[in-house]
Amino acid sequence: MGGALPITTNTTPSKVSENKICGNLQGFQAKSKGNLQARGVRSSLQVVVIITIKKVIYSLQKEGACHIIQGHRGKEVSGEAWQEAGRGPWNQSSTGGFVLTSLFNESPMHLFLFSMVVVVYTLAMAGNTAMVFLIWADARLHTPMYFLLSQLSFLDIFFTSVTIPKMIAGFLFGWTSISFVGCGAQMFFFMFFGATECLLLALMAYDRYVAICNPLRYPSLMSHQTCLLMVAASWLGGSLNASIQTALTLQFPYCGSRKIAHFFCEVPSLLRLVCADTASYEHVLFVTGVVVLLLPIAFITMSYALILAAVLGMHSVEGRRKALATCSSHLTVVNLFYGPLVYTYMLPASYHSPGQDDVVSIFYTVLTPMLNPVIYSLRNKEVTGAMKNVIGKCGMGKIA
Numbered sequence: 001m002g003g004a005l006p007i008t009t010n011t012t013p014s015k016v017s018e019n020k021i022c023g024n025l026q027g028f029q030a031k032s033k034g035n036l037q038a039r040g041v042r043s044s045l046q047v048v049v050i051i052t053i054k055k056v057i058y059s060l061q062k063e064g065a066c067h068i069i070q071g072h073r074g075k076e077v078s079g080e081a082w083q084e085a086g087r088g089p090w091n092q093s094s095t096g097g098f099v100l101t102s103l104f105n106e107s108p109m110h111l112f113l114f115s116m117v118v119v120v121y122t123l124a125m126a127g128n129t130a131m132v133f134l135i136w137a138d139a140r141l142h143t144p145m146y147f148l149l150s151q152l153s154f155l156d157i158f159f160t161s162v163t164i165p166k167m168i169a170g171f172l173f174g175w176t177s178i179s180f181v182g183c184g185a186q187m188f189f190f191m192f193f194g195a196t197e198c199l200l201l202a203l204m205a206y207d208r209y210v211a212i213c214n215p216l217r218y219p220s221l222m223s224h225q226t227c228l229l230m231v232a233a234s235w236l237g238g239s240l241n242a243s244i245q246t247a248l249t250l251q252f253p254y255c256g257s258r259k260i261a262h263f264f265c266e267v268p269s270l271l272r273l274v275c276a277d278t279a280s281y282e283h284v285l286f287v288t289g290v291v292v293l294l295l296p297i298a299f300i301t302m303s304y305a306l307i308l309a310a311v312l313g314m315h316s317v318e319g320r321r322k323a324l325a326t327c328s329s330h331l332t333v334v335n336l337f338y339g340p341l342v343y344t345y346m347l348p349a350s351y352h353s354p355g356q357d358d359v360v361s362i363f364y365t366v367l368t369p370m371l372n373p374v375i376y377s378l379r380n381k382e383v384t385g386a387m388k389n390v391i392g393k394c395g396m397g398k399i400a
Contacts (some may be wrong), residue, residue: 015312098177101260145207148227148230157198166263187245191267196237199238205300208330253275
């Protein structure tokens with residue numbers, strides 16, 4: 001009997017505890033269902049809100065976020081605003097353009113360097129214009145060599161004018177922005193005149209080879225018709241090279257910053273802004289560099305190796321001196337022009353930096369066009385004699 005009491009007293013609490021546990025489980029399940037439903041509603045609302053925000057952001061980017069910045073600040077959109085607004089891919093359909101980097105700042109040293117560039121550009125324009133005028137005005141200079149020289153000076157006038165005036169305006173007036181179409185046009189004409197000059201320099205080496213190594217056949221090999229065909233071939237090759245590279249460069253999507261780390265639109269600088277794989281295009285760029293740069297360099301080297309062998313075999317000291325003087329002038333121009341171009345277009349991107357590219361670009365955009373008339377032509381007695389005749393005629397005309 002003493003053992004029955006614990007059994008009787010423990011039966012009722014166990015039933016009560018079971019009922020409590022069942023009730024708690026049912027309440028927990030109901031709460032869980034309610035929480036799950038609430039979480040489902042919140043998740044649906046979050047998805048709707050996120051999708052709505054993405055649509056708003058996309059519409060703002062599509063309409064041009066730079067206009068919002070312009071209305072907020074009440075002034076023209078600066079390069080920093082374009083950089084903040086242009087985070088998504090964009091191309092020629094976008095309302096904005098590019099922002100060029102100024103080559104100089106307002107420090108005294110940079111002001112001096114800017115003044116020197118302006119002076120060199122002015123001398124380049126004056127010297128090449130004078131060369132074209134002298135060769136056209138003096139009948140004694142109507143020879144194949146001077147005809148090709150006039151074409152070189154003509155190319156230099158436009159080649160340096162594609163980039164330097166924009167750089168000067170950007171520094172003086174802050175006009176560093178450039179439209180997508182304007183950037184494409186600047187890139188096309190820069191490569192057009194540059195590639196044409198590369199090919200023309202190679203043809204001029206052939207002219208010197210024929211004049212020194214085959215002087216008796218020079219009139220027949222370098223006839224006026226032959227000269228016209230050579231010039232036309234160089235212009236056609238330059239236009240073909242520029243068309244291919246410009247079309248391929250501008251078809252890429254650009255994203256992120258619109259600020260070009262250069263003072264003009266050049267292919268290597270634009271490729272840094274591309275948000276796509278450019279490996280295939282870089283191979284095409286290398287091939288065009290071989291055709292436009294390395295093949296002409298090889299042709300020039302071979303021509304002057306033959307010229308040097310012929311000059312060393314001359315018995316006339318005066319003829320040897322004159323031939324070496326002419327060839328040394330040509331080789332100086334070739335080294336100054338081809339060297340920076342090979343660095344820019346043939347070396348991998350890892351060897352480049354924006355500061356180095358700016359300095360190297362100054363050589364072939366303004367310095368070489370200024371030196372061409374001095375080194376290549378004004379040292380010739382025929383040119384100096386023609387200049388004296390023209391000045392004398394102008395003086396006689398004023399007296400009369």
